[in-house]
Amino acid sequence: MKTQIFTLDQIKSSIQIPELMTSIEEGFTLYSQRKVVVPPVGLLEFPEVHGDVHIKYGYIKNDEYYVIKIASNFYENPKIGLISNNGLMLINSQKTGELLGILLDEGYLTNIRTAIAGAIAAKYLAPKVVKKIGIVGTGIQAHLQLEMLKYVTECKDVIVYGRNENSLGKYKNDMETQGFQVITTQNIDKLIKECNLIVTTTPSDEPILFANQIKEGAHITAMGADTKGKQELDPKIIQKADIVVADSIEQCIDHGELSHAFNEKLISRDKIIELGNLIAHTNLQRQNDKQITIADLTGVAVQDIQIAQYVYNKLQKTK
């Protein structure tokens, strides 16, 4: 058995976004067709240093590999000059269990696959003409979600909302070097009024966007709420929307943005479309420029499976 070990630099150099996006779309579709085995997530917690470790694992039935991902977040790390997230992915053979590859990605692939899911949601739900892109938040995902939108819309006009002026300034700077024109604001109303493709990326635990603010034709991707208690949208927005999409219905009504509307009975399970089905069926996608559409993304292990397989296969070819 020869286990190949790949470093972050090798991993970064292997990725071509458009083809990786296709592979992740296929993964979502297989997931919604129940062709993916995804056991419950493993969790280790370190309350004293505000740290947690998630172990996600699974496989596509009758495929070549299974994937185990370990991802950690130690939120006090920045205080001692370290990044908070870390991780690796393991590629194994479904036939023999052999460990074929170790991707020492330090959490990078989780960030990328998360941002790509946002671009996929926009691809099928954003209005045909995107006037301005609204980004809520200034963190890693605020950066990466916008970067990935390049591949699905030509719009380069951006309004970013945040609370901290320094972070807003830094975000503007970072993204303008990437070819965007960025206006910063601490007034969420301005963003909602001018943007018809909005991505919320914060770890907020109370609504930032409210139902009476939302304009006809808007699409909102909410990806901040990934555990119980987090919330970025007024639940009435979900009720008001024409199309509501979840990356995993199971997860989103349990601990995603949709859980609040679901618990308050503002939406029923059968009104929610799973992302994999949205991708596969044109008639479920946005039909006109007046519909309000929402996508709730909590992160599904099939994204990890697909990105790990993609990187591993690419690195095999370039050896």
Add this chain to the structure above:
Amino acid sequence: MKTQIFTLDQIKSSIQIPELMTSIEEGFTLYSQRKVVVPPVGLLEFPEVHGDVHIKYGYIKNDEYYVIKIASNFYENPKIGLISNNGLMLINSQKTGELLGILLDEGYLTNIRTAIAGAIAAKYLAPKVVKKIGIVGTGIQAHLQLEMLKYVTECKDVIVYGRNENSLGKYKNDMETQGFQVITTQNIDKLIKECNLIVTTTPSDEPILFANQIKEGAHITAMGADTKGKQELDPKIIQKADIVVADSIEQCIDHGELSHAFNEKLISRDKIIELGNLIAHTNLQRQNDKQITIADLTGVAVQDIQIAQYVYNKLQKTK
């Protein structure tokens, strides 16, 4: 962050059994004192190729590392010339989550830590004078359990029981090169009559040893039953025993050898001593040469934590 990667050869060369045994004893004691965090085991199954993957993970509170172990068994592998078990262990910092070390042990450390637990049980429960050692089974653990007993008893006379003459012959050969005198038998009665330290190591699903056969003063370590349905001992043996020990009471009454006696109400939970408490308290150990004693070993994640930490620390020093 610099992740160090160690191969099987490096790992093997780092191990000194007596000091590793001490470290695993300490682990059992900490486990029984509820100082170890061990979440539920993760499981991936591949029914078509008779394969399964177990993910065990945890940490000793206020210690330096946490450990994640991945161990696979693909039972059809030998048909294509591969070993069936595989695996690796990951060492991470409890303070920052950083991945410090990868031990590419290919399942070796799991085998060793399992055999060491058997030697620990014998250390505290075997009669003072071991007349002969009885080994039931001829597989990997039949080999390793006997090897590890070197460190706790001077007895070198062995009777091995098995069903297959070739396997018995091979076992005799293997262990005689290690300094044992081995008699093979297909008659379990002979083994029980002559041996007062017995280790059962088979994946049997029905009793091999019966209560009316067991002699005064015998110790039996049963380590074959590690999932529901497996069984090596007549449950009446448990009832007859003066001291009954479990590596984890929780696990043993759920899916170990003791589960059968527990379900048939032949033993109550409060009569079972946990291995970590046996080690810590002299008064719980064997008191004379007439007692019948039993140890049921199902394997506890703290063994993985201790062996991984031990190997990682040793390899740091020898660099």
